[in-house]
């Protein structure tokens with residue numbers, strides 16, 4: 240007779256997985272689970288990084304809904320598409336990501352499963368070209384950057400990007416770090432809406448970074464996950480445009496998950512520029528081969544729907560209008576918080592969904608226990624996590640925990 244499935248000590252075959260050590264759970268995922276489990280009606284979840292409207296909902300955009308309906312009506316097959324995913328999606332997205340560089344045949348792009356997929360491919364491509372490459376990472380950064388880089392087997396060199404007390408970018412330190420880097424080192428940059436700090440480089444700082452990156456022979460790897468949610472669609476890519484002007488090699492990991500609100504559909508793209516079209520073609524062949532071993536092909540639905548939006552002028556205009564409404568809400572909520580207390584004024588000068596509050600872990604926990612306000616232990620919060628009705632209560636709780 241077979242052993243019962245609950246008996247873990249006997250039976251044939253390997254016991255390999257018994258050797259696995261414990262792991263620390265991803266703190267952000269744990270935070271999301273804790274917030275979901277909290278049934279207090281006053282709960283404010285500013286931990287998870289999704290857009291919420293004034294009512295506290297994460298809506299499906301009008302243009303996307305219309306495109307999904309059209310897709311449902313017209314799509315005739317769900318047969319395999321191939322490793323590059325929806326090629327037309329990437330073609331249509333090209334001018335949106337690259338601006339005046341769209342005509343440059345040394346830049347090629349392909350669809351990926353979200354921004355995460357693009358980042359994974361990018362770092363594995365770099366490791367294939369140069370396993371010894373080091374990646375310069377300004378901290379704090381989006382926590383998932385670290386395991387994605389480590390999984391590619393690359394060495395990480397950290398430097399301090401942001402000063403939590405003055406709420407400023409440690410720009411001199413950043414430039415000194417880049418200036419001392421080795422040719423061939425990779426510089427990870429947030430294109431806009433820095434996660435977790437909201438502190439974006441201004442255009443003069445981008446100019447300085449571009450100059451040093453070009454002079455030192457560094458490879459800029461730009462994570463552009465929030466295009467359109469900062470200052471404006473093209474404004475949010477100004478830094479990237481400068482890098483493309485000045486550097487032979489640039490890599491961009493792009494996400495549409497936030498700016499189209501298709502988080503769970505996993506829509507991203509990877510863009511690679513090299514000095515010659517033939518080299519870029521070769522790099523993209525490597526990328527395709529790497530992707531084949533990881534997910535074989537990206538999921539289709541979200542990219543196909545976005546393709547239909549971009550293909551249709553009226554839908555594209557409506558998407559941009561709705562994205563503009565999202566951006567306005569971010570900046571409105573930022574201003575409300577900034578005006579409430581001089582110690583929070585910096586939040587009005589930052590961009591995107593995230594900022595960091597000058598709180599200790601004990602204060603973050605106290606907010607969770609007594610006010611049902613959920614944010615990361617670092618004090619990072621999603622500016623848009625609260626509905627309009629919760630903004631005053633959120634501000635009052637923060638001001639109270641900050642003390643006099």
Ligand SMILES: Cc1ncc(COP(=O)(O)O)c(C=O)c1O
Nearest residue numbers: 353354355381434462464494496
């Ligand atoms: C900075 C940054 N990069 C990349 C991503 C990945 O985005 P996606 O959900 O498209 O994989 C995120 C998502 O939170 C992010 O904050």
